[in-house]
Amino acid sequence: MSSLYLLKLICLLVFLGWMLIWILIPTDVYKSKWTPKLSEKFNATYIGGQGTNLFLLTFPIMLISVLGCIYIHIKNKEELSKKSSTGKKRLASLSRPLLVLGPLGVITTIELIFVIMGIALMTWQFGNYYAAAAKHPHLHHPGEKIWQARFRAVWLRLGYASNVAWAFVFFPVTRFSSILPLVGLTYESSIKYHIWVGQAVMILSALHSIGFIIYWLMVNQMIEALEWSPTYVSNLGGEISWIFLIAMWVTSFAYTRRKSFEVFFYTHQLYALATLFYVIHIGVAWTCQILPGIFLFTLDRFLRFLQSRSNARLISARLLPSGTVEMTFRKSPGVHYGVTSNLFVKAPKISKLQWHPFTVISNENMDPDTLSIAFNTGGSWTTKMEKQLSSSLDRLEVSVEGPYGPASTSFLEHESLVLICGGSGITPFISIIREIIHRSNTQGSHIPRVQLICAFKHASALTMLDLLLPVDSTTSDLSKIQLEIQVYITRENEAPTADSQKLVQTKWFKPSPQDVPIAPVLGQNGWLLLSFIITSSFILFFIVLALVTQYHIYPRDHNTNATYNFTVWVLWDIFIMCISVILVSSIVFLWQKSKMKEDQKQINNVEVPSPMNSPGSWFGGGSSELESLPYQPLVQATQVHYEGRPNLQKILSECKGSDIGVIASGPRGMRHDVARICSIFGTKNLHYEYLSFNW
Structure with a gap:
């Protein structure tokens, strides 16, 4: 034993x-x-x-x-x-x-x-x-x-x-x-x-x-x-x-x-x-x-x-036209976390007491020195945070608690995965796909097929797919994974023109001696x-x-x-x-x-990688130059459907295979519909994996 x-x-x-x-x-x-x-x-x-x-x-x-x-x-x-x-x-x-x-x-x-x-x-x-x-x-x-x-x-x-x-x-x-x-x-x-x-x-x-x-x-x-x-x-x-x-x-x-x-x-x-x-x-x-x-x-x-007494070293922020924001922090090598982990964030300039939980979208294997979170603006706190990040500030004081990760990632052992999301519910799946990309480059690792079903209200939310790859995506190779992305735009009936689209903005912040990398509290x-x-x-x-x-x-x-x-x-x-x-x-x-002070000095001296161009507009007449590697496989794997909603029962019933993991993230009604389909309709090959993304 x-x-x-x-x-x-x-x-x-x-x-x-x-x-x-x-x-x-x-x-x-x-x-x-x-x-x-x-x-x-x-x-x-x-x-x-x-x-x-x-x-x-x-x-x-x-x-x-x-x-x-x-x-x-x-x-x-x-x-x-x-x-x-x-x-x-x-x-x-x-x-x-x-x-x-x-x-x-x-x-x-x-x-x-x-x-x-x-x-x-x-x-x-x-x-x-x-x-x-x-x-x-x-x-x-x-x-x-x-x-x-x-x-x-x-x-x-x-x-x-x-x-x-x-x-x-x-x-x-x-x-x-x-x-x-x-x-x-x-x-x-x-x-x-x-x-x-x-x-x-x-x-x-x-x-x-x-x-x-x-x-x-x-x-x-x-x-x-x-x-x-x-x-x-x-x-x-x-x-x-x-x-x-x-x-x-x-x-x-x-x-x-x-x-x-x-x-x-x-x-x-x-x-x-x-x-x-x-x-x-x-x-x-x-x-x-x-x-x-x-x-x-x-x-x-x-x-x-x-842990929260120190200010975290904020490296960059990506601002998407859909109102989604990605924040990237420096972290120490001792921080280990799994996919679908969460990080609690406080910005004293917005509120000295409020803490908000956000999904970690980075992968510790692909991003050994950084940790990224993503959130969608809508509430008063997140709206104020977006304004602070998009302003002319060179530095923003931010405190963190965590990250807190799952006990296991057994859902990655399924034959295939069906990830169903609505709106900002895509954020937990970003870390899953990044983990699969990493495993595809590791010999002997099991790689499940992935079908990502997304429902967005407006076409501007398509830029959220940019987050599937990190800012420094030179080492990301999607050619070895079987990825299919089906996107449904529910409130628009045609693709926007290139002139009407806003590009993704990436902002880089200056380091400060007062900021320290995210480190495990003990x-x-x-x-x-x-x-x-x-x-x-x-x-x-x-x-x-x-x-x-x-x-x-x-x-x-x-x-x-x-x-x-x-x-x-x-x-x-x-x-x-x-x-x-x-x-x-x-x-x-x-x-x-x-004991950690010396390690933190070495981490702070590591140079920040230069930002890459982000596609920003894949589907509205975007230039072929932007649709080059490493984004080209992602573009080719994506189909966009306008003015319609996904027929979840039809999609799940047509899934082939004996061991299919199904995860839903997004509106409560959608998650309940997916759970009913997996439990009621006799689909023995569908295994609903419960992950809680609501607070």
Whole structure:
């Protein structure tokens, strides 16, 4: 058994044990048999009542995250030594689209299994907790009736169930995660899980809060809504958290994200306050149940903060007539990324807080010293960015986070690929085609046939095909790949004249000593260093927590008549966690940064290649001179259809071959149509490959 399989097996066993604990927590077996024995083993002098949950619910996930880092490090080393970044296709039948539902989108079999398991776990927690409360109802107020006590128990137990959702909500949005790749997920592809779990948090929290308001009205105790108890649960803290959650929830729907991203972005930053008041509401013991997600997310967020403190070296920008912009950055050799990766970008001159994710269109094999992204203007931020890039500025300050790449590129192992896109949805496919071009020049590499189906509103968008080749495309040879491009112009009925077309503009920026190449935040051995940071910061957290509990909290909580303040106790936990993460991460980052300074000087001294002419107008009477190599094969492989839309069902049904990978990127409706065709019409040779390109 290889070390990779052994590590994965250990992680699986630890995870199953962790899930077993979640299942047992609400049962009588856990409360009457396990809890007394565990309480004896964990001396209250050191970590108090939170010791049991720290050991059973926090430690297993921290162990998995450390083992996951080691797993990814070994896997990356093996892939680099084999000069290959592909992975084997596993569980293909489970990844096929099973359902296409409006609110949930495309649902695969394995995703449906996860949804059912999540609902079952929350239902199990609620049912067991409520059954125990119904047997022995507790009357909280004079004159309270039995049915009112049971009514209260319902909404209280829904709050318990919401804690399960809180325990999982942070994992999908941890970008530098070692847990997600273990199950074949990446940050961008797991956003849908964050949305689903977030909905569960919001719904259960709303029911919990509304139910208690109704209960207080029934027993004439509305004053309890404003209670901030020094020795027990803070009702007001929970209500404040719920208000922040409502603000985030209302502005997080797809319509708001598309039409007013700024509103969504700024209100979503309230997650910090919502989480803070929530843990104040539930106290230290319950906080330890959700601590792993908060701990790893805080660590990830601080590492991103450290990476984004430097300005990235912006080399050039290509401005296309269609409103599409390509930005090219200098990068260090230690930055490794796969096709369809993403880079987060911030321009302080436009907004000092906003970060926007963009698709990486470059290929690390074809572009070893540069990294390129592309985006389409339309929103206020992207429009301002285009104006800045097209102005007379010689330099633009830009910060980046990432890149964050996929766990594998197994879709490149299909016999052939059908890539279907609409508008700017072509950008994720640019890196795929560039990777195939690179592989075509590598002996022994499997090269799938590629059919690219594009739908554009206007003919000016044809210049987006220029991006299929990098700015310095002298080494790009398309003659060895089987590429067919079908372009559909939906709102124009004829090709534009050459005189009416605008040419592609390429702008080059001057270097500055303040700019540095994009580099991995923790260097080339970043995953090993991350495992060290997780281990060290968690051990430091545990030691400091034990010291504070023994010498500060315990004497006041047990050796005097007063009980230690409920709110201050949980604030100690959060404060110690943050200090441990910041201290260890900063030391490792500064040490790694000092090692990379010399390499960055050498990279900055590398000369920038001279720009090549870009076709700009292939199909409107463009000159034959521009249609020379290396663009000629691309022009010859392209057919343009005016005033029409692609018949996707006809195109896919006519695909020849036994193993065809199908990927759709673009408007939601188009992606759903492709998924339905692949799942409903009995096309067993079509394998819908799910990649998430929407945020």
